[in-house]
Amino acid sequence: MRLLFLFTSLFSTIFTAAQPGSWVAQIHRTDGNNIHFTFDWKTEKGAPVWYIKNAGETIRVDNIQQTGDSLIVQMPVFESQFRVSLVNKKISGVWVKRGAEKTQALVFSAAPGNNRFTTKAVAAKNISGRWAVTFGNGENAEASVGEFVQKGSHITGTFLTATGDYRYQEGIVTKDSVLLSGFDGGHAYFFRALIADANTITGGVFYAGGTSQEKWTAVKNNNAKLSTEPAAMFVKPGQEKLNFTFKNLEGQPVSINDDRFKNKVVIIQLMGSWCPNCMDETAFLSDYYNKNKQRGIEIIALAYEYTTNWERSISSLKKFKQRFNVQYTILNTEVTVGDSLHTEKTLPQVTQIKTFPSTIIIDKKGKIRKLDTEFNGPATGAHYTVYKKDFEHTVDELLREN
Known part of the structure; x- marks a missing residue:
């Protein structure tokens, strides 16, 4: 005692x-x-x-x-x-x-303390709005869209890319500079740049984790759009149905051809427990499934983890499942996200899986009807609302089919 x-x-x-x-x-x-x-x-x-x-x-x-x-x-x-x-x-x-x-x-x-960044300098400019952003230079340049809301010196926002958004960023505008940062446990980000004028951001550097850094610039553009081509995925010619069997978190084999998935609309979630955008999609899908499963809907998550070590992967996936109260099926593909042949080894019926999360929606006859690589998370505001509306519309239309 x-x-x-x-x-x-x-x-x-x-x-x-x-x-x-x-x-x-x-x-x-x-x-x-x-x-x-x-x-x-x-x-x-x-x-x-x-x-x-x-x-x-x-x-x-x-x-x-x-x-x-x-x-x-x-x-x-x-x-x-x-x-x-x-x-x-x-x-x-x-x-x-x-x-x-x-x-x-x-x-x-x-x-x-209360403020992640402190300054005595008053913000000289307001950069609220939509910006066409470029990360990197030359052939390695990547187009992005930045959306910011500034109130006084305080600023929030995110960056949208063809392969996912940078989630929640927060910081300050101090005189002619902008500082933004975010931490979610999976990624640690810091963005800084100079505000040249009301329409131009220059000299930006994006810092990630302990060593990574990349230059960025931006131009004000309320009509800035992203190309979906870099992340696009397609059904291969002559293919119309998926055919896979993987183990669930209890080690039991589950197949897309099992009776429980027949005559139902099935959403295949391509994800990993390491992926922050997958975290946001899982939160949405878990809530959606719990409210709609009785309508003839099933969801199967196919996990591509960091390693082929079963115990490590299952430990991470179980934590992921518990965090979001996931009631739908999660399968461990036992193929790593870093494997250059991860698509061929798991879903050879489709072209290269380029981004996580992605979803494949299957109709009640088992045919692939939509491949979606354009998930926008809750940090993107209106874009997230549009994503959810489009997703629900697609599923509703397939449920109405005989």
């Missing part, structure tokens, strides 16, 4: 030293371009909880454990955690994220 009391007291002391409230966090890059985000530290039912905030998103993190004099803060979706200590009411440690081939560990710190 005394040992338990001492452990409980130490645990309580460590957490109370952290001063519940608002915190400003930094993931430290060696080049000094640190990635900022904010979170609220709360105590709920006697246990610590973090609420990570990015613009309109709040991520609840409640798996926080003590190991010796350190805390392990496990992100709820990805293979991502913070290992930190509390000293003088400040947090220091590392952010650890597992990848396909290696584990990344970056220095992490946090201090009490």
